[in-house]
Amino acid sequence: MRAHDSRLSARGWKGTLTRISRRSGLLALLSAAAAVIGLGAIFAISLRAELADLEARGQAVLAQAAGRVLGQISPYQQLPRLLSRDPRLTGLFDGSAEPGEVVDFLTITALTVGADAIYVLDGSGRVLAASETGRGAPAIGEALGRRPYVPPALTGALGRALEVEPATGRRQIIFAHGVFAGSPPPTGVVVVRVNADALEFAWEVEPAVLTFTDQRGLVFLSNRTELALLLDAAAAPGTPPPPETRGAFPARRPLHWLHPRWVALPDGGVLPPRALELSRPMPQIDLVAHVFLDTREAEATAGLVTLVAAGGMLTLSALLWALGQRRRRLADRLAAEAAANARLEARVAERTRQLEAAQEQLVQAGRLSALGQMSAGISHELNQPLAAIRAYAENAVKLLDRGRIAETRGNLGEIAGQAERITRIIRNLRAFARNEPEPPVPVDIGAAVAEALRLAAPRAREEGVELVPDLPGGRLIGLAGEVRLQQVVLNIVNNAIDAAAGGEAPRVEVTVEDLGERVAIRVRDNGPGISEPERVFEPFYTTKEIGASKGLGLGLSISYGIIGSFGGTLSCRNLARGAEFEIILRKAMP
Numbered sequence: 001m002r003a004h005d006s007r008l009s010a011r012g013w014k015g016t017l018t019r020i021s022r023r024s025g026l027l028a029l030l031s032a033a034a035a036v037i038g039l040g041a042i043f044a045i046s047l048r049a050e051l052a053d054l055e056a057r058g059q060a061v062l063a064q065a066a067g068r069v070l071g072q073i074s075p076y077q078q079l080p081r082l083l084s085r086d087p088r089l090t091g092l093f094d095g096s097a098e099p100g101e102v103v104d105f106l107t108i109t110a111l112t113v114g115a116d117a118i119y120v121l122d123g124s125g126r127v128l129a130a131s132e133t134g135r136g137a138p139a140i141g142e143a144l145g146r147r148p149y150v151p152p153a154l155t156g157a158l159g160r161a162l163e164v165e166p167a168t169g170r171r172q173i174i175f176a177h178g179v180f181a182g183s184p185p186p187t188g189v190v191v192v193r194v195n196a197d198a199l200e201f202a203w204e205v206e207p208a209v210l211t212f213t214d215q216r217g218l219v220f221l222s223n224r225t226e227l228a229l230l231l232d233a234a235a236a237p238g239t240p241p242p243p244e245t246r247g248a249f250p251a252r253r254p255l256h257w258l259h260p261r262w263v264a265l266p267d268g269g270v271l272p273p274r275a276l277e278l279s280r281p282m283p284q285i286d287l288v289a290h291v292f293l294d295t296r297e298a299e300a301t302a303g304l305v306t307l308v309a310a311g312g313m314l315t316l317s318a319l320l321w322a323l324g325q326r327r328r329r330l331a332d333r334l335a336a337e338a339a340a341n342a343r344l345e346a347r348v349a350e351r352t353r354q355l356e357a358a359q360e361q362l363v364q365a366g367r368l369s370a371l372g373q374m375s376a377g378i379s380h381e382l383n384q385p386l387a388a389i390r391a392y393a394e395n396a397v398k399l400l401d402r403g404r405i406a407e408t409r410g411n412l413g414e415i416a417g418q419a420e421r422i423t424r425i426i427r428n429l430r431a432f433a434r435n436e437p438e439p440p441v442p443v444d445i446g447a448a449v450a451e452a453l454r455l456a457a458p459r460a461r462e463e464g465v466e467l468v469p470d471l472p473g474g475r476l477i478g479l480a481g482e483v484r485l486q487q488v489v490l491n492i493v494n495n496a497i498d499a500a501a502g503g504e505a506p507r508v509e510v511t512v513e514d515l516g517e518r519v520a521i522r523v524r525d526n527g528p529g530i531s532e533p534e535r536v537f538e539p540f541y542t543t544k545e546i547g548a549s550k551g552l553g554l555g556l557s558i559s560y561g562i563i564g565s566f567g568g569t570l571s572c573r574n575l576a577r578g579a580e581f582e583i584i585l586r587k588a589m590p
């Protein structure tokens with residue numbers, strides 16, 4: 001049974017281990033997943049913050065760049081208006097100016113302000129005069145009336161255009177204003193042309209890529225010359241590609257999960273592979289400014305933050321792991337201690353069992369010795385009825401001879417009664433010698449005590465001790481075993497007789513008292529009292545001579561065990577004179 005148990009528990013132990021390792025594996029997996037998700041979130045949050053910062057910086061760059069372009073072109077924008085009322089130009093129309101002088105004036109002005117060319121058109125848009133700056137000013141007489149900047153200029157407004165020279169690919173910014181020879185309307189147009197290259201040349205080096213697209217999506221200005229005249233379809237979707245287009249602007253793929261204007265430029269060339277693209281319209285010259293801010297640094301910063309967080313997490317998990325290990329070691333130690341305790345308890349249980357067995361043997365030995373002690377009383381007890389039987393039988397024979405049948409029957413009845421008494425004595429003797437492990441049963445306590453006293457009486461007489469019973473009139477039923485209870489009472493009464501014998505007026509009182517739920521049997525003597533009351537229930541404790549007829553020191557210890565097995569108690573105390581032994585038994589409840 002025990003082996004079966006240990007097998008079972010071994011299997012359970014292994015099962016627990018597998019469960020634990022499976023559980024911790026799952027836990028590790030979950031923690032790893034949580035860590036990855038957490039790190040992803042940290043990366044996303046910090047990158048988003050970095051991109052927001054970058055956007056703020058980008059807006060500033062954009063505003064600065066747009067301001068710079070507007071500042072650069074502003075003088076050229078003002079110039080036609082200034083020239084429109086200049087007498088040297090108006091003189092061209094009323095004949096007061098020398099054409100050669102006008103050309104000189106235009107040339108000097110163009111050179112002074114850094115314009116590409118300045119020229120004057122008549123009311124139909126033909127070139128009347130042009131500066132000689134060597135950069136290909138229009139030829140005299142060339143008809144430019146269809147150019148977009150001419151009609152507004154002829155109505156008195158400022159005409160402007162962004163043009164690309166088909167032959168050279170030069171990008172030109174053009175401003176035009178009416179020339180007023182007299183009162184409006186204007187009689188001609190003065191045109192100032194600026195080369196975009198000249199503007200870009202003045203720009204300082206800017207790490208962010210800037211482009212300025214016109215209404216058709218063409219990159220008109222940029223701080224990266226490679227991008228000039230590429231068609232940025234995204235800037236003006238739906239418009240047909242103009243003939244000046246040099247190629248397509250690098251395609252971008254939106255990466256807007258962290259920022260709406262974050263784009264990837266896989267084949268960007270001079271553009272960064274991933275950028276924040278910000279735009280800003282410049283209605284003053286019909287351009288839209290764009291900036292492409294490299295996001296790699298922001299990504300690296302977010303990566304670094306994530307790395308630091310991962311380091312923190314790693315340190316924390318290492319700490320937690322170490323803590324867990326410590327706890328596990330502690331648990332192991334506790335388990336080892338518990339196992340040691342269990343082993344110890346098993347050993348104690350085994351010893352207890354051995355002791356109990358030894359005690360059992362002692363009880364049996366004591367019982368046999370008590371039997372020896374009792375045999376004297378019993379033989380005396382048997383002799384009496386046997387003698388009576390003999391007398392009755394002899395009498396019966398005589399009565400039969402005389403034909404006195406009725407008296408003979410009476411004698412035979414007496415014989416049967418005496419035989420019954422003998423049978424009872426023998427039955428008690430047998431039961432007494434046998435081991436009786438039965439549970440307590442209802443027993444007539446008065447009767448049992450009376451029977452014990454009957455067995456003790458011959459010895460009492462022999463020793464000259466007076467036995468004084470005080471038994472209840474009615475039946476008092478307690479929980480016990482009849483014969484075992486008799487054995488105990490007989491033992492205690494015999495001890496009391498031993499103690500009282502030889503003293504003055506030796507006497508042993510035996511009382512049975514109803515205590516309500518319990519019954520008390522008390523045996524008092526007027527002997528010398530108990531010398532060591534706390535030791536009398538110890539096995540082999542005796543103050544009598546060791547010997548077959550005298551003390552073995554087992555009687556009281558066996559009695560103690562027997563009364564305990566009934567659920568009762570046995571105790572003793574010294575009186576003013578003598579000793580009292582008290583048995584308390586539970587009453588059998590009806």
Ligand code: ADP
Binds near residue numbers: 491531542544550555
């Ligand atoms: P035994 O009678 O063989 O000595 P018991 O266990 O019956 O063994 O008694 C143990 C001891 O208890 C006795 O030796 C005696 O010293 C003491 N004892 C028992 N009953 C009395 C009593 N009524 N008065 C004084 N001493 C007693």
